[in-house]
Amino acid sequence: MGLYLFLTRVCTTSLLFAAFSLFPTLLYRPLPPAESHTVTTREILLGSLLSRFTCIAVESMGLRAMDNTCVEDKFTFVSKRQKLCESLEKLKADSSQILKTLHDHYDMVAEKRSRDIELKEDELQVLCLKLEETQKKIEATEIEAGDKEKELDLLRKQIKSEEKTLTEIRTSLKNTQNELELKKTELRARSSVLVKHDVAAETGDALTLREFSSASLSRHQVSSYLRGLSNPAKFVLDLVKGQLKDAHRGQDLGLQGLVLENLVLSFEELAEIRGTDKAQMRLKATQVATLWKGMMVIEAPRSTLEALAFLLFIVAYGLRSLINEEETALLATSVFNYKQGPRLFHLFGLKRKLPVRIICLLKLKEFSATTLLMKEITSLRCSALEKAEIKDVGRLRAIVELVADYKLDIDLPGDLIAKLMFPREDSTPPALHCSVEAAEETCPSSSNPMAT
CATH class of the missing domain: 1.20.58 (Methane Monooxygenase Hydroxylase; Chain G, domain 1)
Structure with missing residues (x-):
C-alpha cells in the first residue's frame, strides 16, 4: 500500500x-x-x-x-x-x-x-x-529643369536686350516724329508760298488769256511771251480749248476775229519752239483738234483764216494723221492765197494734188482746167445719180463758180444741175483738186485772176 x-x-x-x-x-x-x-x-x-x-x-x-x-x-x-x-x-x-x-x-x-x-x-x-x-x-527631370533654367536665363537676357533695343527704337521714333513735325511745318510754309505763287501765276495766265482773245498782238509780243513760259504748248492748247468752248456755248460754227490772228502767230511760234512732242500733250491736243474739226465745215469753211489756223495747229502739235489727204487738200486750197499756203502744201505733201482754182489762178499752161473739170463733172454725175449727198452739191457749186469766174467753155448737164442745185447756207464752196498727172491741156487766160 x-x-x-x-x-x-x-x-x-x-x-x-x-x-x-x-x-x-x-x-x-x-x-x-x-x-x-x-x-x-x-x-x-x-x-x-x-x-x-x-x-x-x-x-x-x-x-x-x-x-x-x-x-x-x-x-x-x-x-x-x-x-x-x-x-x-x-x-x-x-x-x-x-x-x-x-x-x-x-x-x-x-x-x-x-x-x-x-x-x-x-x-x-x-x-x-x-x-x-x-x-x-x-x-532626368532635374537635368531637364537645369537646362530649362539655362534657357530661361538666356531668354531673360534676350528679353532685356530686346527691351533695350525697343527703348532705343522708341527714342528713335520720337526723334523721327519730331523731325517729321518740323518737316511738316516747313512743307506747310513752303506750300503756302507755292500756293501764293501758283495763284499769282494762274491770275497772270488768266489775264494773258484774255489779252490773247481780245487784243491784237504783234508777232514779237507773241514770241516774247511764249518763249518766256515754261510750257508754252500747254498755254496755247488751253487758249484754243477755252475759245472753242466759248464758241460752242454761243452756237458759233468756229473761231473768229482777233483770236484767229493771235492763234496763227502762236502756232507758227510753237512750230519753231518744238515743245509739243510729249505723248500726254499730244493726246490732249488730239482731243481739242477733234472738237475743232467737228465745229468746222471742211468742204466749205466759213473763214479761210480759221482753216489756216487749224492747219497750223495740226502742224504745231504733230497731228497730221488726224485729217486725210482729201480734207487736207480742201483746206490747203482755201488758204493758198496766204503766205503760209505754199509752205503748208509742202509740209502736207500736196505737190501732186493741185486744185483747179490754183491752176487757173497761176495760169499754169502745162495743165488743162477744162479737161480736169469735165472729168470731175463725169465723176460727180455718176455718183450723184446713184445716191446724191450734200458734199456732191458743194462740188457742183464749186464747178459752177469756177466756170463763171474764169469763163470756161464747159457745158454743164441740166439733169445734174436740176438734181443737186438747191439753196444752202454754206457760202464758200469746197475747192476742187486733181492730180497733175491727169493734165493734158493748158488753162485759158482768166479775166478774174484773183482768188477768192
Whole structure:
C-alpha cells in the first residue's frame, strides 16, 4: 500500500511537472497574427489541459489525504487508482493530440507567413525597381529643369536686350516724329508760298488769256511771251480749248476775229519752239483738234483764216494723221492765197494734188482746167445719180463758180444741175483738186485772176 502511494505520487508529480513545464511554452510562444478562430482554439486547448491538471491535482490530493488517514478500504483505493490511471492515459492522449494540433497549426501559420513574406519581398523588389526608375526620372527631370533654367536665363537676357533695343527704337521714333513735325511745318510754309505763287501765276495766265482773245498782238509780243513760259504748248492748247468752248456755248460754227490772228502767230511760234512732242500733250491736243474739226465745215469753211489756223495747229502739235489727204487738200486750197499756203502744201505733201482754182489762178499752161473739170463733172454725175449727198452739191457749186469766174467753155448737164442745185447756207464752196498727172491741156487766160 505504501509502495503504491509512492508510485502514484511520483507519476502525479512527473505529469504535473511536464504539464507546468509545457504550459509556459504554449502560453508565451509568439504567434503570428492569425484569424480569430485560431486564437480561440488555442485558448480552448489550454483551458482543457488546465482542467485536466486540476482534476489530477485534486485526485492526487485525495490520495495524499487517504494516505494520511488510511481509513478508506482497499476497494475504494483500487477504483481511485483505476480512475487516476485512466485520467492520466486520457490526459496523455489529449495532450499529444493538442500538441500535434498546435504543431500543425503553427506549421500552417509559418508556411502562410513564409508565403506572405515572399510576396512582400517580391512587392518590395518591384517597389525598389519602381523607386529606381522614379529616381532616374527625377534625375532626368532635374537635368531637364537645369537646362530649362539655362534657357530661361538666356531668354531673360534676350528679353532685356530686346527691351533695350525697343527703348532705343522708341527714342528713335520720337526723334523721327519730331523731325517729321518740323518737316511738316516747313512743307506747310513752303506750300503756302507755292500756293501764293501758283495763284499769282494762274491770275497772270488768266489775264494773258484774255489779252490773247481780245487784243491784237504783234508777232514779237507773241514770241516774247511764249518763249518766256515754261510750257508754252500747254498755254496755247488751253487758249484754243477755252475759245472753242466759248464758241460752242454761243452756237458759233468756229473761231473768229482777233483770236484767229493771235492763234496763227502762236502756232507758227510753237512750230519753231518744238515743245509739243510729249505723248500726254499730244493726246490732249488730239482731243481739242477733234472738237475743232467737228465745229468746222471742211468742204466749205466759213473763214479761210480759221482753216489756216487749224492747219497750223495740226502742224504745231504733230497731228497730221488726224485729217486725210482729201480734207487736207480742201483746206490747203482755201488758204493758198496766204503766205503760209505754199509752205503748208509742202509740209502736207500736196505737190501732186493741185486744185483747179490754183491752176487757173497761176495760169499754169502745162495743165488743162477744162479737161480736169469735165472729168470731175463725169465723176460727180455718176455718183450723184446713184445716191446724191450734200458734199456732191458743194462740188457742183464749186464747178459752177469756177466756170463763171474764169469763163470756161464747159457745158454743164441740166439733169445734174436740176438734181443737186438747191439753196444752202454754206457760202464758200469746197475747192476742187486733181492730180497733175491727169493734165493734158493748158488753162485759158482768166479775166478774174484773183482768188477768192
